[in-house]
Amino acid sequence: MSATGPLPGAEHEENSGRDADWQRELREQFPIVTAHPGSVYLDSAATSQKPRAVLDAVQAYVTTSNANAGRGTYPWANRTTELVEGTRERVKEFLHDPEPDHSAVHFTSGTTEGLRTVAHDWLMPYLADGDEILVPFADHRANLDPWLETRRLLAARGVEVHVRALPYQAVSGDYDHRALGDLVGPRTRFVAATHVHHVYGGDMNVHRIRAAVGPDVPICLDAAQSVGHLPVDLADPALDVDFVVFSGHKAMALPGTGAVWARNTRGPAFRPAGWQGTPNTVGIVSLRAALDWLETAGLDRVARWTAGLTTRLTDRLRNLDAYEILGCPTSLAAGSALPTAQRRHGIVTFRHHDIPSDDLGFILYSHGFMVRADSLCQAGAAEKDGSVRVSPHVYTTGEEIDRLFAVLASLA
Template sequence: MSGLANEASGPVSRFASESAGLSGLREWQRALRAQFPIVTANPGIAYLDNAATAQKPQSVLDAVIAYLTSENANAGRGTYPWANRTTARVERARDRLREFLGDPDPDRSGVHFVSGTTEGLRAVARDWLAPQLRDGDEIVVPYADHSANIEPWREAAALARARGDHVTLLAMPYDAAHDYDAARLADLVTPRTRMIAATHVHHVYGNDMHVARLRAAAGPAVPICLDAAQSIGHLAVSVAELDVDFLVFSGHKALALPGTGAIWSRDRRGPSFAPGGWHGTPNTSGIVSLTAALDWLEAAGVDRIARWTRDLAARLTAGLSELDAYEVLGCQASLAADSVVQRRQGIVTFRHREIGSNDLGFILATDGFLVRADGHCQGDQGEKTSSVRVSLHVHNTEREVERLLTRLAELNSG
């Protein structure tokens, strides 16, 4: 683990110069980093795969242990005190999520817990949208985003087709910077548009997809379903500002345990959302962890987390842009650290022009840099060649980014 074996030693690259964006947050960040036991227990490792799953702060782990060792019971299936308190925990978790999302009308919205984003998007498509679809209807699908935000809408169309109703899937338009093209989207929307599927932060390019613009393009009547897997826990999210009808995310990417996530539904455009089928025992320990994670994030300051990871990503993209052997994916105008269009929300994805991405990922892992190296579950119109993705969170440091750039520079000639 030579790359990070000693934080105090080794060459310091020119990227160690003072950063105005980071300097005021260093003490705050050090205090938060110390709260991640897996990070402090592995000083030779730089965990850089937070878009796949995030590490957990001690308070989240403590909340789960306290629940499991003091009053673990099934929710909604008993009248004794432990069961009643577990049921109350689940209901409080719904209210806590509404509060975290800035829900402007919490008495009329819905919160349903699921295993994660994929199940949540599929439930919206299968249980809410599909029964309403009729012959000639249309769905706008983001084919250059994650497959989890593509396949459910295909399934909804297939369910309609099985009834004899033909539904057209229209491709979400993108501009040259890999943002949604709101002007072209406005031209796509017709009275037969029944859903627009969108992503808040792109899982490969790392850019904020400017979802708030989609409402003006779509008009007041068209429902919008938002994949927020890469935004919840990474930047501030306000459903009032976004004006979407569904927001779906995974808890494990937001500092909670795996196997939990949520669907928030506005319940204004169309019928109120309710997942279909018979539901068994909820993931109570996961829900407990999600509540604790939201509390931790709010106390830490999600806006400051976003500033920290954006500035780290800016430093990484600026360094990569000066290494000829690397191609940084996404908006090329945002590669400079001082770029006015810098919008990478802690995610930077790149390729080496000679070393295969899987091999590069293995090389980096041997040096203590844990990154993702594959195709990243891209949709039909996404990148076809594998790449290396670095995804940052608040426990990551400037020194980790500098050391990563130093190692990548050593590989610059292949």
Template sequence: MSGTRPPAAPEPGGEARWQRELREQFPIVTAHPELAYLDSAATSQKPRAVLEAVQTYLTTSNANAGRGTYPWANRTTELVESARARVGEFLRDPDPERSGVHFTSGTTEGLRTVARDWLVPYLGDGNGNGDGGEILVPFADHRANLDPWLEARRLLAERGVDVRVRALPYQEVSGDYEHRALADAVGPRTRFVAATHVHHVYGGDMNVHRIRAAVGPDVPICLDAAQSVGHLPVHLDDPALDVDFVVFSGHKAMALPGTGAVWARNARGPVFRPAGWQGTPNTVGIVSLRAALDWLDAAGPDRIARWTAGLALRLTDRLRHLGPYEILGCPAGLAVGSPLPAAQRRHGIVTFRHRDIPSDDLGFILHSHGFMVRADGLCQAGADPEEGAVRVSLHVYNTAEEIDRLLAVLASLT
């Protein structure tokens, strides 16, 4: 696919120049310099390379995949299959001969597919005595990583299989799992764990390696990676990411809406295969996803992560001194020079409330000054939808100048 790629190896110390060159590749951003898009946790903007890849596909080889033998159809089929391999390569799949990549409409559908098509048979076809054991799931993460597992429990109950759902221990103050309490939550009947890689409200790494240490080597773990893939390195050849499923959305990783992927390790439990007739894949979305992964690899996910973490730290370090604001999540990482390890910094997500201004009103105020933020209940399971919060979520096209302008507006409201 054609398209301009970002420089893969910027000059040492040239982070600002590197970022400017990347920012210029986002037409919607450069067309509106008066606006600051601060909602990348909801959906990311698209670089020119992705837009050009889509345009090229639609004007040269648009056809159905796996449904014909003429050249356009063959080319589309090849693009879809090569995109599967590209996802595994991007994630540094340690065993591509065994694992599998399946395209979905996004994280929500992907997690539900794992729940219905893999977890239900896995727990329902075991010992046949109606005891499906226990599963650990997050009750304070995105609803998309809770509702599918509760649905799986209902489906199993209809089969006469009893599954106990237990909540992952959670620290309300820090926004992290309570890893010291995991030992008490895990037992011999623990059969499955669903977890989140980066929290969509607090922006913290949820330390999945500690979950693996607690549950042992045999329990499957499904990871919601909606806020990590495309935002920071996600390397499955790292022992710290010894998980069995990685599910993510393309639209949060600079691809078009309506596409995502489930990566399955296929090393614990049965091989993952979505049930039923799959129908026509979202070929345009899959083409955009491959182009987005190429772009991200060239830009450097590690550098993107450092850039957005730096902006988040710039915001929290100053916002914590503005009295009316409460910053949600771990308080240890709010200040420059914090002893918190770099891996535990906020990964480009900062969520806060004003003591006197309702969050939805604050969102409208910020929009009147040119800032596009999320201001509502943030789809957090278990949260009071009336309380709400303002979330600033960043990507590589955001700048320090935008953060400083935002802080000036927030300071004027104290």
């Protein structure tokens, strides 16, 4: 699940050289990047750029077999139905689903709708009066609002459900797994968690959540910042979760595309309620092409590349007193083996002590850098404080990170 860390000595230098050649070849496959050499896109945690293979797949579909899925028997409609159903299986393969015959994949517009679908169509009928759920209050709002909404809707029916906040470690920003164990009781029915934090970039150590809550409680994972950015292996016992929800547009597919994967081994099988209308067939075609592209590129290498870029930035930025880097401070030390350290996955978020974050974002854009500069949709009290988030991807170069740091250093 984690990106490979830096390699020592000559072996590291040789590996870095191979990765640089590999990255240059991949970068050339992004038309928007090559068409704007003076612009540096560093907002990949919000949405990723699209490789030519994805754009070509969409163009081929809409010009040769565009039709509705599951609504007709003529060849174009049959082909579209096959594409949609085949992409469900492709998602399972991509996630290394250990039991694809029992699991389910439902397409959505993205992570937000996916989490809300789990909340409304699966969780609400599952809960009874007096049950408890554990949810994150300092992650993305998309992984908090649906669970609070579920509580309100059930309360209107006279069903009282208790929502407990997942505890956090004050220093690292990780979940406090020891305190979590004390919150789990006989009426704990559900846990919502995040795989990689969208502000801090830290791996939230889901395996510790499973150990704390026991083998029977369903866990729903917001994987918006992991799927398409690093390997996600559901056959790994460390990812013993029941739902994985992600956005296709963060994984190099078109906007308006996402998926819910359900293991279907704890609680009732996941089935979206109501009549399912026309799916986003173009988006689903793009998702399949994106998953194919990412697998060919090698997600382990993608994760290693972006982790190297974040290390390249944080190793220098942490020496400038004008800046505060958010998240686990021990993770800033390259190769740290401390148990509290979280590996950063392609995200660096920081504040300047004197320059407001929105102003800093405008300054960086004047130098050609596109970054996220606001509250980052973070739930809880933290959303009131703006920050600047830098999130590279495989199309980002080390030289671009060096140029970014030079501008930041000039402002220190």
